[in-house]
Amino acid sequence: MRYIIGNGIIYDGNIFYPQGSILIDQSEIEQVGPCEKISAEGIEFIDVQGRLIIPGLLNPHFHFYSSLSPGLSPLKSPKNFTEVLKYFWWPLDQSLDEESIYYSTLLGAMESVKYGVTMIFDHHASMNYISGSLNIIKQACQLMGIKALLCYEISNRLNHLCLDQQIEENLNFHQQNKDSGWCKGILGLHANFTLDSFNLEQIKSDFPENIPIHIHCGEDRCDLQYCIEQGFKGPVDRLNHYNLLSPGSILAHCVHLSDRDVSLIKHFNPVVVSNPESNFNNGVGEFNPEIIKRYLVGTDSMSADMIATHRFHYLTANNSSLPQMGNLIFSHRNSIQQKYFPNTGLLEPGYKADLAVLDYIPCQQVDLDNVISHLLFGAKTGSTYLTVSDGKIIYAQHNFTNINEQEIYSQAMKVGEKLKQRFLKCQV
Ligand SMILES: [Zn+2]
Structure with missing residues (x-):
């Protein structure tokens, strides 16, 4: 055409x-x-x-799997960030099955497309449906017609159970899609504080040197604290120790970092993603753009509206300026997405x-x-x-021109109800 x-x-x-x-x-x-x-x-x-x-637009940190969650409440009242994970996000991802992963992705992708997002860097977890989960997300992205960088967020929260499966899911998906122009896989890690030293050793030995990671890094003080207790200077220092840091690494949040972490970020120049609305929602603190000047803004699934999120960031970040917002939305974003998907991000002939x-x-x-x-x-x-x-x-x-929105919503409501029933039965 x-x-x-x-x-x-x-x-x-x-x-x-x-x-x-x-x-x-x-x-x-x-x-x-x-x-x-x-x-x-x-x-x-x-x-x-x-x-x-x-x-x-690009959303550089997203979780499709959360799209059916609005309306659900934590299973117990959380007192801190780790309890938000334990009482809400972890039971939710444990309740996901094949159809709820598919419909969550469709809903997240539909909302994104409505706001002009055509590329998503997603961070997925579904502890009771690991193998093949990234392929389900890929199918839904393909139906919607968007580009996606996918990974499974490996964590040791079930005490070594399923660790091999989580590593394999990342590895298989990466290998099967490395030549794709629209969907690729990288190495997902949940966070430093849910991975012990044995896990990181194993992950590093299983994975080829040059595959970038996508990880929650220094989101809450507990992540920095955990790394210090392990004998490191912070979460970035720990990733560097295990040779997991590269210019393509995606480090989400970066709110709680040490001076050593910041100097490593300046040295390796990874993709730092601030998620301001999510940070406010969880009360974990704020990203400081005066310390880390090259970064992107993501939604962390608080919404899919990238313009609104940039506006929120502009209104709440210290000393933010309109030219700097222009860099975030255009030039910096463009240079990052081209690392994964060449010839995207500009409105020029051949793109x-x-x-x-x-x-x-x-x-x-x-x-x-x-x-x-x-x-x-x-x-x-x-x-x-x-x-x-x-x-x-x-x-x-x-x-939408390529899908039947009403049909998807009516199916997603049924799938959402079944997901809720499984979620409510989770033991926490
Ligand atoms: Zn996240």
């Missing part, structure tokens, strides 16, 4: 056309420029009437046609100095006008 999305304000952190058009051919961008230079003769032209067109047309028509002139302000205070939140992935329009004017 060859068509034009035009008469919009095009911005990708690099190029800017106040009245531009994009010519899409199959899955790629063929041409981009001012409207008058992109010929529309004989080609379908979708007029977006002055709306903002940006690259499809994948992944884009979001935000449902906002600016009434003040948009220029390079105020485009981020328009994004955070004008477009702010709400579903897109169009979401395009791999050249396919997957969401248009509040409707």
